[in-house]
Amino acid sequence: DAGVIQSPRHEVTEMGQEVTLRCKPISGHNSLFWYRQTMMRGLELLIYFNNNVPIDDSGMPEDRFSAKMPNASFSTLKIQPSEPRDSAVYFCASSRGQGYEKLFFGSGTQLSVL
Amino acid sequence: AQSVTQPDIHITVSEGASLELRCNYSYGATPYLFWYVQSPGQGLQLLLKYFSGDTLVQGIKGFEAEFKRSQSSFNLRKPSVHWSDAAEYFCAVAPNQAGTALIFGKGTTLSVSS
Numbered sequence: 001d002a003g004v005i006q007s008p009r010h011e012v013t014e015m016g017q018e019v020t021l022r023c024k025p026i027s028g029h030n031s032l033f034w035y036r037q038t039m040m041r042g043l044e045l046l047i048y049f050n051n052n053v054p055i056d057d058s059g060m061p062e063d064r065f066s067a068k069m070p071n072a073s074f075s076t077l078k079i080q081p082s083e084p085r086d087s088a089v090y091f092c093a094s095s096r097g098q099g100y101e102k103l104f105f106g107s108g109t110q111l112s113v114l
Numbered sequence: 115a116q117s118v119t120q121p122d123i124h125i126t127v128s129e130g131a132s133l134e135l136r137c138n139y140s141y142g143a144t145p146y147l148f149w150y151v152q153s154p155g156q157g158l159q160l161l162l163k164y165f166s167g168d169t170l171v172q173g174i175k176g177f178e179a180e181f182k183r184s185q186s187s188f189n190l191r192k193p194s195v196h197w198s199d200a201a202e203y204f205c206a207v208a209p210n211q212a213g214t215a216l217i218f219g220k221g222t223t224l225s226v227s228s
Contacts, residue, residue, distance in 0.1 A: 004157070042219065043135050043158075043204065045221075091157055100146045100208035102160050105159070107156055108156075
């Protein structure tokens with residue numbers, strides 16, 4: 001099993017640019033999560049999908065953030081336009097079953113917005 | 115709303131000494147409780163979880179945790195720490211219902227001295 005795959009591992013961009021983060025969950029998992037990790041705020045849930053449907057997006061900071069899951073094997077998190085305060089590590093995680101089941105995390109995308 | 119508090123930001127333990135990492139949660143009912151570990155540059159890995167039953171839970175890598183309802187705590191312990199245990203440890207909670215995602219504490223960084 002390849003695990004949760006995130007790309008890119010590192011992203012450096014300038015303020016105002018569009019950023020797209022990608023995630024491939026583990027095959028057979030039907031829940032997918034996007035988390036953001038910063039020193040100040042720790043791990044924050046951004047959005048949670050179950051069977052490709054967004055269940056809880058209350059953690060999405062503002063309209064600049066959007067997430068999609070067009071099929072069971074792919075999800076994107078887009079930031080447009082990006083701002084320096086968006087700099088963080090973004091993790092994707094997947095699980096088999098409901099949201100409280102064992103999460104498998106990807107290695108994260110380190111985003112730096114200059 | 116439910117929340118998780120890890121009072122200790124950073125702990126240093128001598129190799130071979132015992133370890134206890136504290137976690138307190140705020141929730142009306144008994145939630146599902148988890149401990150995850152994050153090594154540098156990596157995603158999180160599940161150490162153990164508590165759903166119900168025996169309040170002392172065994173996990174991987176020799177870790178255990180005890181659920182104490184009266185104290186709203188779920189502290190992580192290890193009898194003898196190894197240098198490879200140096201990492202960041204996260205306590206997490208999920209309400210006891212389907213369709214919800216984990217909420218993480220801000221983490222405790224463990225350093226191991228020789």
